[in-house]
Amino acid sequence: MNDTARTIASDGFVIEPEDRRAIEHERDHYEQPQAACIEALKIVQRRHGWVPDAAIPAIAEVLGVGPADVEGVATFYSLIFRQPVGRHVILVCDSSSCFLNDYEELRDALSAELGIGFGQTTADGRFTLLPVCCLGACDRGPALMIDDCTYGPVAPGDVADLLEGFA
């Protein structure tokens, strides 16, 4: 396959040449190509915003692994989105430390501000709201992540101002 070739799975999903090179670069880092599954999924998600089913065999082909290997990682890892999401994804930590630090109040404030619940996307496609396990910011709970940034502690009264920064 030449350097500019696109990887097209049987059901038509296209991995852009730049992404294919990035996935191959990750693959070549590891003794076992399976170890590169998560990075490959992140590369595809960065471009498309989520990872459709059709991307799985295409990624597997580039890595030289079975589709089940890629699917297993995609299913296990909560930061890989398997359905379309909004332009910004809000992940609200519901693990123990945050739960004990007003998680429910924060969740309710987000729902009220956005008019959606967990698993939903605002009508304008701006935000998707999802629960997530520990974000590693337990000393700053209640914590949430928007796109790649972690915030905490976030008081219910901070929500409107925080969201305003995301177009």
Ligand code: FES
């Ligand atoms: S428990 Fe919420 S960040 Fe760890």
